[in-house]
Amino acid sequence: MRIQELLGVDLPIIQAPMAGVQNSKLALAVSSVGALGSIPCAMLSHDALRAELSHIQSQTQAPINVNFFSHHQAELNVERDAIWRRTLAPYFREYSIDSDALPEGPSRQPFSNTVADILEEFRPRVVSFHFGLPEKALLARVKAWGATVLSTATTLEEALWLEANGADAIIAQGLEAGGHRGMFLSEELGLQVSTYSLLQQILARVSLPVIATGGIVDAKGVSAALSLGAAAVQVGTAYLLCDETNTSTLHRQAIKSNRSHKTVITNLFSGKPARGIVNRVIHELGPISELAPEFPHAATAITAIRQQAEAQGCSDFSPLWCGQNTTGCKEISAAELTLELARGVEV
Numbered sequence: 001m002r003i004q005e006l007l008g009v010d011l012p013i014i015q016a017p018m019a020g021v022q023n024s025k026l027a028l029a030v031s032s033v034g035a036l037g038s039i040p041c042a043m044l045s046h047d048a049l050r051a052e053l054s055h056i057q058s059q060t061q062a063p064i065n066v067n068f069f070s071h072h073q074a075e076l077n078v079e080r081d082a083i084w085r086r087t088l089a090p091y092f093r094e095y096s097i098d099s100d101a102l103p104e105g106p107s108r109q110p111f112s113n114t115v116a117d118i119l120e121e122f123r124p125r126v127v128s129f130h131f132g133l134p135e136k137a138l139l140a141r142v143k144a145w146g147a148t149v150l151s152t153a154t155t156l157e158e159a160l161w162l163e164a165n166g167a168d169a170i171i172a173q174g175l176e177a178g179g180h181r182g183m184f185l186s187e188e189l190g191l192q193v194s195t196y197s198l199l200q201q202i203l204a205r206v207s208l209p210v211i212a213t214g215g216i217v218d219a220k221g222v223s224a225a226l227s228l229g230a231a232a233v234q235v236g237t238a239y240l241l242c243d244e245t246n247t248s249t250l251h252r253q254a255i256k257s258n259r260s261h262k263t264v265i266t267n268l269f270s271g272k273p274a275r276g277i278v279n280r281v282i283h284e285l286g287p288i289s290e291l292a293p294e295f296p297h298a299a300t301a302i303t304a305i306r307q308q309a310e311a312q313g314c315s316d317f318s319p320l321w322c323g324q325n326t327t328g329c330k331e332i333s334a335a336e337l338t339l340e341l342a343r344g345v346e347v
């Protein structure tokens, strides 16, 4: 089956779900020209999720991909958290923050039965997961209404695991990709490979359709990925400046600046590795810290500093998620960008 039939869309192009910078407005714009729009749901409350799904239902019959995290939610390790707060103490002092009285960081609950209850009311055609897949019974609930299930692999081993455990298509996320790495079997960053290498490694061993993602920003990139055998592409970073995103002014400034090519994989902002533009806190602490609490608990302390800094117009502590290739980022409508990308698809 062609991937367009599996996903219910005309174009083999998926707008990547991007938590924190977009909602259904971007997804609907992308969907309006025949590609698959996505909404990131990992940080939505149950009420907000229901509101987004109702809004989409009122606007379109076309499928929209709903995206969730399926990580194992670690308990907060109080000792490690205290060490982390001590590491960040100079910044707390700089911004006069009481590190003993921090509000909890942004919620990132894994996919759950409660969320599946809400989805069942709407029966979305495409559901994607980052960080593996939910446990078997929960995944079976999603598949029971006929959803196509996508999940991200960052290594060949992860792709083989996803194939054996119920994914319908695999998103091959290369090292270039912006945002969180979907890695779930190994934490070994040194084993992560670039998009085209990963795509070909997976295609050689897996029979499911493979969607290439990471560093694909224009028609030439789309064409290259498809000619290497990708069934579709997923594009994130290129959409970050589009009119329909909520990318903050500071984030936009960083993407448009002459430092946008300086991205690294860092765990400082959430506890899991993610790619973003280098800023002061990454520069001073180093991108990867053994001391950062486990995902998502690392977010609590740094978010408190980030909020104070951002209020002063400073992105020194902001997660400036961004892929390695920003050459396709344009301040145009998402429909225009999607149609530009579509020129890379042979018809």
Ligand SMILES: Cc1cc2nc3c(=O)[nH]c(=O)nc-3n(C[C@H](O)[C@H](O)[C@H](O)COP(=O)(O)O)c2cc1C
Binding pocket: 016, 017, 018, 019, 021, 040, 041, 042, 067, 129, 130, 173, 176, 177, 178, 179, 180, 213, 214, 215, 216, 234, 235, 236, 237, 238, 321, 322, 323, 324, 325
């Ligand atoms: C700002 C940002 C936020 C992201 N958030 C998510 C997310 O919530 N869920 C997800 O599955 N992937 C997320 N990603 C990763 C994308 O799905 C995709 O792997 C990546 O954007 C592809 O690389 P590119 O940015 O070079 O196009 C995010 C990426 C970015 C840039």
